[in-house]
Amino acid sequence: xxxxxxxxxxxxxxxxxxxxxxxxxxxxxxxxxxxxxxxxxxxxxxxxxxxxxxxxxxxxxxxxxxxxxxxxxxxxxxxxxxxxxxxxxxxxxxxxxxxxxxxxxxxxxxxxxxxxxxxxxxxxxxxxxxxxxxxxxxxxxxxxxxxxxxxxxxxxxxxxxxxxxxxxxxxxxxxxxxxxxxxxxxxxxxxxxxxxxxxxxxxxxxxxxxxxxxxxxxxxxxxxxxxxxxxxxxxxxxxxxxxxxxxxxxxxxxxxx
Amino acid sequence: xxxxxxxxxxxxxxxxxxxxxxxxxxxxxxxxxxxxxxxxxxxxxxxxxxxxxxxxxxxxxxxxxxxxxxxxxxxxxxxxxxxxxxxxxxxxxxxxxxxxxxxxxxxxxxxxxxxxxxxxxxxxxxxxxxxxxxxxxxxxxxxxxxxxxxxxxxxxxxxxxxxxxxxxxxxxxxxxxxxxxxxxxxxxxxxxxxxxxxxxxxxxxxxxxxxxxxxxxxxxxxxxxxxxxxxxxxxxxxxxxxxxxxxxxxxxxxxxxxxxxxxxxxxxxxxxxxxxxxxxxxxxxxxxxxxxxxxxxxxxxxxxxxxxxxxxxxxxxxxxxxxxxxxxxxxxxxxxxxxxxxxxxxxxxxxxxxxxxxxxxxxxxxxxxxxxxxxxxxxxxxxxxxxxxxxxxxxxxxxxxxxxxxxxxxxxxxxxxxxxxxxxxxxxxxxxxxxxxxxxxxxxxxxxxxxxxxxxxxxxxxxxxxxxxxxxxxxxxxxxxxxxxxxxxxxxxxxxx
Numbered sequence: 001x002x003x004x005x006x007x008x009x010x011x012x013x014x015x016x017x018x019x020x021x022x023x024x025x026x027x028x029x030x031x032x033x034x035x036x037x038x039x040x041x042x043x044x045x046x047x048x049x050x051x052x053x054x055x056x057x058x059x060x061x062x063x064x065x066x067x068x069x070x071x072x073x074x075x076x077x078x079x080x081x082x083x084x085x086x087x088x089x090x091x092x093x094x095x096x097x098x099x100x101x102x103x104x105x106x107x108x109x110x111x112x113x114x115x116x117x118x119x120x121x122x123x124x125x126x127x128x129x130x131x132x133x134x135x136x137x138x139x140x141x142x143x144x145x146x147x148x149x150x151x152x153x154x155x156x157x158x159x160x161x162x163x164x165x166x167x168x169x170x171x172x173x174x175x176x177x178x179x180x181x182x183x184x185x186x187x188x189x190x191x192x193x194x195x196x197x198x199x200x201x202x203x204x205x206x207x208x209x210x211x212x213x214x215x216x217x218x219x220x221x222x223x224x225x226x227x228x229x230x231x232x233x234x235x236x237x238x239x240x241x242x243x244x245x246x247x248x249x250x251x252x253x254x255x256x257x
Numbered sequence: 258x259x260x261x262x263x264x265x266x267x268x269x270x271x272x273x274x275x276x277x278x279x280x281x282x283x284x285x286x287x288x289x290x291x292x293x294x295x296x297x298x299x300x301x302x303x304x305x306x307x308x309x310x311x312x313x314x315x316x317x318x319x320x321x322x323x324x325x326x327x328x329x330x331x332x333x334x335x336x337x338x339x340x341x342x343x344x345x346x347x348x349x350x351x352x353x354x355x356x357x358x359x360x361x362x363x364x365x366x367x368x369x370x371x372x373x374x375x376x377x378x379x380x381x382x383x384x385x386x387x388x389x390x391x392x393x394x395x396x397x398x399x400x401x402x403x404x405x406x407x408x409x410x411x412x413x414x415x416x417x418x419x420x421x422x423x424x425x426x427x428x429x430x431x432x433x434x435x436x437x438x439x440x441x442x443x444x445x446x447x448x449x450x451x452x453x454x455x456x457x458x459x460x461x462x463x464x465x466x467x468x469x470x471x472x473x474x475x476x477x478x479x480x481x482x483x484x485x486x487x488x489x490x491x492x493x494x495x496x497x498x499x500x501x502x503x504x505x506x507x508x509x510x511x512x513x514x515x516x517x518x519x520x521x522x523x524x525x526x527x528x529x530x531x532x533x534x535x536x537x538x539x540x541x542x543x544x545x546x547x548x549x550x551x552x553x554x555x556x557x558x559x560x561x562x563x564x565x566x567x568x569x570x571x572x573x574x575x576x577x578x579x580x581x582x583x584x585x586x587x588x589x590x591x592x593x594x595x596x597x598x599x600x601x602x603x604x605x606x607x608x609x610x611x612x613x614x615x616x617x618x619x620x621x622x623x624x625x626x627x628x629x630x631x632x633x634x635x636x637x638x639x640x641x642x643x644x645x646x647x648x649x650x651x652x653x654x655x656x657x658x659x660x661x662x663x664x665x666x667x668x669x670x671x672x673x674x675x676x677x678x679x680x681x682x683x684x685x686x687x688x689x690x691x692x693x694x695x696x697x698x699x700x701x702x703x704x705x706x707x708x709x710x711x712x713x714x715x716x717x718x719x720x721x722x723x724x725x726x727x728x729x730x731x732x733x734x735x736x737x738x739x740x741x742x743x744x745x746x747x748x749x750x751x752x753x754x
Binding site: 019022023051053054058059060063064065066067073074075076077078079081082094097098100101102104105106108109110134137138142148149151152153155156198199202204218221222223224225227228229230231233234237238240241244245247248249 | 463558
């Protein structure tokens with residue numbers, strides 16, 4: 001069905017609203033039009049696609065998301081990547097990625113066992129323990145497991161060096177002897193704060209640095225459900241791993257020869 | 258006496274009765290579970306009591322205990338069953354039939370004093386000893402309290418039973434007792450209202466719950482729910498019928514009764530609110546089912562925790578750490594502030610005016626003004642940009658937030674040329690190699706126009722010829738903001754070889 005001028009205008013208006021606000025509640029009149037008018041929806045989705053973006057809808061919100069690659073837009077995450085792009089700084093970025101992943105894994109529960117979101121918080125200390133356990137387990141595994149690629153093992157070593165050796169556990173505030181994660185550096189707890197900053201900046205979590213607790217917000221669950229509870233996306237990711245593994249092996253073999 | 262100790266003795270009576278329930282008998286492997294069994298037994302007796310069921314003799318108690326044991330998948334001999342029941346009826350050696358006794362601190366006397374109580378006592382009226390009937394047991398006030406206390410926590414029984422209980426008390430003219438029961442009714446309906454509100458939020462957030470939480474939440478049709486509310490309404494009406502009879506009572510009791518019905522009025526209003534909420538939630542469920550049928554098809558769901566993280570990455574690693582980016586990046590929304598594709602930035606400006614117009618739509622004075630087309634003043638532009646390029650020449654970089662340090666009228670000069678924002682954005686978005694040109698032509702990159710005008714004015718800029726101009730984001734810095742319409746991310750312009 002042809003799209004009329006009005007739909008284009010409203011579609012564009014809604015797209016820019018999304019671009020501005022990232023998440024728009026369905027109670028918003030334009031969002032409501034997006035929900036009910038399929039032509040308007042396709043206008044918005046096409047504009048987004050042109051910019052390497054995706055729009056998705058839940059019963060409560062409309063979200064605008066970046067794509068893994070090919071997006072014209074930066075965000076708090078790409079900004080972090082940028083910050084740690086140097087060869088030496090890269091292990092910081094890797095460690096941050098691992099912390100984000102462990103945090104996501106920890107809060108990702110079957111929807112029916114989730115309690116109310118404000119109670120799902122995780123303490124900094126627990127997260128730090130999980131990171132330590134994960135890294136240590138990988139280090140032990142690579143000793144006797146050929147499945148781990150050389151690349152991966154190298155990266156894990158670098159991260160382990162950073163997390164286990166270079167970082168102290170936490171640092172106290174100079175003012176009042178409390179644990180200070182926002183103003184201290186080079187310690188595990190403050191790096192958790194840094195690593196999760198992209199999530200906090202986007203309003204997906206509440207990072208309570210006084211109580212040393214991180215609380216996922218419902219919008220984060222909406223994204224997790226949409227992105228990772230999807231068979232197709234999982235298969236795509238597996239494929240990506242396979243391809244990359246093959247390339248890596250070829251490279252390693254070539255080096256041997 | 259301080260506040261903390263106020264009512265301590267009364268509280269201790271309740272916690273002692275709870276903590277000692279079913280304790281102190283030797284039942285071998287069942288020892289750890291006697292408390293649970295005993296509480297369950299009290300509940301069973303209580304339900305029979307309020308339903309006027311007279312099957313509450315010792316033999317009935319033993320039979321109920323046998324049911325509980327079976328339900329909990331334990332086994333017990335007849336002796337053990339009997340010992341259990343005795344242990345709820347009496348303290349110590351059953352042959353003594355002694356009441357339970359405990360020394361509790363009385364904050365008023367400032368000393369310990371004995372508190373004696375039982376969990377079950379004979380229901381004299383129901384026992385019909387005269388006709389040779391065996392003893393029918395009923396709960397004491399103490400054990401009723403245990404049930405009320407735990408009911409608050411566990412929401413042990415439904416609204417309808419609470420209502421029924423209240424009605425019985427009203428019928429007996431026990432208004433004082435009935436009033437506290439109405440308080441429970443109100444507390445209960447409040448909890449139910451809160452539950453409905455939470456449920457609404459939950460299914461909005463996660464429609465899959467309609468499917469997955471079905472077992473926890475009684476699955477009822479709207480007709481059933483409506484009928485239940487009608488029934489409950491009827492019980493309220495029954496209760497209110499007793500209001501007319503208040504006249505028969507006198508003095509204190511009449512006053513109690515009036516207070517009771519005031520409370521009951523509140524309970525009824527809350528109940529109506531609950532009914533409203535529940536019905537609207539049911540239609541919401543229906544709507545979600547209708548509009549998002551896909552959520553009920555999805556059966557083979559994956560999860561981040563199990564599939565992506567534990568089974569894939571934790572167990573076999575990745576060939577390349579950078580793959581983690583592929584995993585995480587799609588979680589994030591684009592942020593407009595960081596990169597401004599030129600034409601989209603203008604669209605935003607247009608949207609802005611479009612929204613503004615809508616705001617003023619109702620005002621009669623609103624007149625559409627033709628935007629004044631500003632003349633491009635290259636003289637001024639060159640003068641302004643000269644500072645920027647001098648800085649680039651000197652230190653190789655120019656942080657945009659320097660603009661905010663400029664004096665107010667200098668800022669106004671920057672703002673007077675719309676071109677400035679555009680030029681900045683062009684520098685930010687793409688790199689450009691600075692070069693000398695022989696002549697201007699339409700479509701020539703305006704940055705080069707600017708650079709060449711600067712060259713004309715100041716020979717020292719020749720040192721920049723052949724260098725590349727690029728930009729990077731200054732992390733952690735504030736956005737650069739001049740006036741209302743000039744807003745840009747905190748970039749630093751660089752020259753590199």
